[in-house]
Amino acid sequence: MTTDGQGSAKERVSRRKVFGLGAAGAATLGAGMVAANTLLDEPPQAHATSTSDPFPFYGEHQAGIVTPAQDRLHFVAFDVTTDKRAELVELLQEWTAAAARLTQGKEAGSYGAVGGAPEAAPDDTGEALGLPASGLTLTVGFGTSLFDDRFGLARHRPAPLTDLPKFPKDQLIPEISGGDLCVQACAHDPQVAVHAIRNLARIGFGKVSVRWSQLGFGRTSSTSRAQSTPRNLMGFKDGTNNLKLEDSGLLRDHLWAAAQDGSPWMAGGAYLVTRKIRMMVETWDRTSLAEQEQIFGRNKGEGAPLGKRAEFDPLDFAAKGPDGEPHIKSDAHVRLAHPSSHADARLLRRGYNFVDGSDGLGRLDAGLFFIAYQRDPRKQFVPVQMGLARNDPLNEYIKHVSSALFACPPGVRDGGDYWGRTLFEG
Template sequence: MSQRVSRRGLFGLGAAGAAVVGAGVVASNTLFEEPPVAHASSTSDPFPFYGEHQSGIVTPAQDRLHFVAFDVITKNRAELVELLQEWTAAAARLTQGKEAGSYGAVGGAPEAPPDDTGEALGLPASGLTLTIGFGASLFDERFGLADKRPAALADLPKFPGEQLIPEISGGDICVQACAHDPQVAVHAIRNLARIGFGKVSVRWSQLGFGRTSSTSRSQATPRNLMGFKDGTNNLKLEDADLLRDQLWASAQDGSDWMAGGSYMVTRKIRMAIETWDRTSLVEQEQIFGRDKGEGAPLGKKAEFDPVDFAAKGADGQPYIKADAHVRLAHPTANGNAHLLRRGYNFVDGSDGLGRLDAGLFFIAYQRDPRKQFVPVQMNLAKKDALNEYIKHVSSGLFACPPGVRDAGDYWGRTLFG
């Protein structure tokens, strides 16, 4: 089996990078044995693929997203396991800046389809992470998994005001690709779909740009398409105690195979951009409960000043109203529930009526959606002043297994093995 120089090799590698290239194909147990690190040194560099937890969760959020949900069309359990093994091998290569298959885009037999689609040739790893999750629909009679469905993977309730479109909701398996280059993210999803031909089909997908949350204290807080800083009080990778309590599933939760994993909720939230843009600044700030410029809680001066819900203005009224988004989403209003958010802005053209089809593709990880996302979202759906300007049109819930330990492991081994 031939060995090929990685995409990153085309940009020049230091000694450490050259060692990775020389280590061989993905079957080698030594290919990615560097100790895990929280940060890539630049936006071009790779993140480790192997580890206790999947990358792409607490990894510092990248700038671009390609998210896909698949339906499994094979009814053969062995074929599904084989696909997960093939996907894992490809993901291990792709996240390190290599091509999807060992022969790459041009190294195989000319008479055969290439091992890689080729549109990322010459591009660096760009911080690519790939994160897999399993939807509740996978745990049916097809693969003998019904008794392994975690209690925390319970169907989400119907929330007031949501207008979900079934065709862009749910799915048996999801893959989240995040990178600093959109072509790298799209290339990764395209190649996984190519490898899965005949075993899975794409149910729906979503492109995202401009992360709307920071997942590390090293990152500045980004803005959503309403112009406000988003996710100021998000869980961060530095919050070790909170991550253990609120993010990572444990064997004590009732599903041994999910220990070290997490539960992902996705929601596509369409924004009434044009209506919002005609709303006064003071009303916009009252709806969010923060000032638009600095991101400070109303009544405070700096973004990270503690929110004081009891503080009142000169008129004797609370600075932060009862229906303000920040009040209703705060852990103190939801039984101390925290979420780790990794959302992205989206603009999917226009709706044909002169309005942008735009908004937020919300992604949140947690230990148990029943205790975290569900109460937070129910609180918001019932009372949030922001509801006048948004509607939820897509929903997904996925169990994301623990990380891949080494080259002999694969996505979902704890479930299928």
């Protein structure tokens, strides 16, 4: 093992016997390495050029964070049911091997849905046969509960991975909060995203169980300047001033964890906060346009700051209207969430709309599945959300029902690497 905890690809694969396949796998090490590194039929692209194309799986950072946000989401949180560390590591190795295939439009296992023995269960569920990669990305995170005494990880728990405080007005449901592991599947085709999660859950049978999951549609943030700003279910543009993949300096300072932060195994990773925010859309829909715009601090059509004309016009909190009052009120959402209100705290948002049917009173169970990545939630998400929870008039129309925090490790470097290797072998 090298001093930086990575080692060569050959060393890493030989230590773990080719993704846990034991002596038989070790006997085919050379062939396994070739196969792992030639999953693509052509060289990986830096960016997908259409909604059908794949994104690269290997890299310094996990895909699905700064990757241009896709249209669909299937997010799942798992509880680990095994108490054996070796089985957890083996699962992460198997998941990584499957993810490397799935994200390139291939089936989860080498025999696929129909290529194995008829008397054996297929190693792919088959519902994505014939579908392209559709920009699928799979992103893994480790929850605070994974760092208990089951797997010897307590001493490796990063300081930023601390349970979030209870925010004013939270109405959290424990059954759809937290989790030992998470997988975020984003794609342009919902069937591709669902297929990926279904197959990872199938591979994890006996080692993990699904704690909760969430389907999402209609991204509510832009993570690239090439993307237009989308709208949330309240009809407003969402995430205008989001961090973007082109903001390399800001990403270094506000997104990616670094070795000097205190947990070297997280270098190149990021911390993920999820919040399921139900919107009282029926009440909102009866609110006047003027009040809606005052609550957000932007106009509904263009998304421009009040008093300005265009979406990306700079916010001017000192500007006043003819009546002498500020165009943007002191408790407007855009002011309360602005970095200037929280020591320059910035987030990379990657949320999605959701509609989960209706409740017993005929009201839509709909809202925002909020996703935000950052370098340290204690300095970023927590102060921003605390300010919003205490003062945002939008709270009259929303309620937070689910919450989770995960440490997303750095990317998988090559075919001999796996999700979480820096934690388990570093």
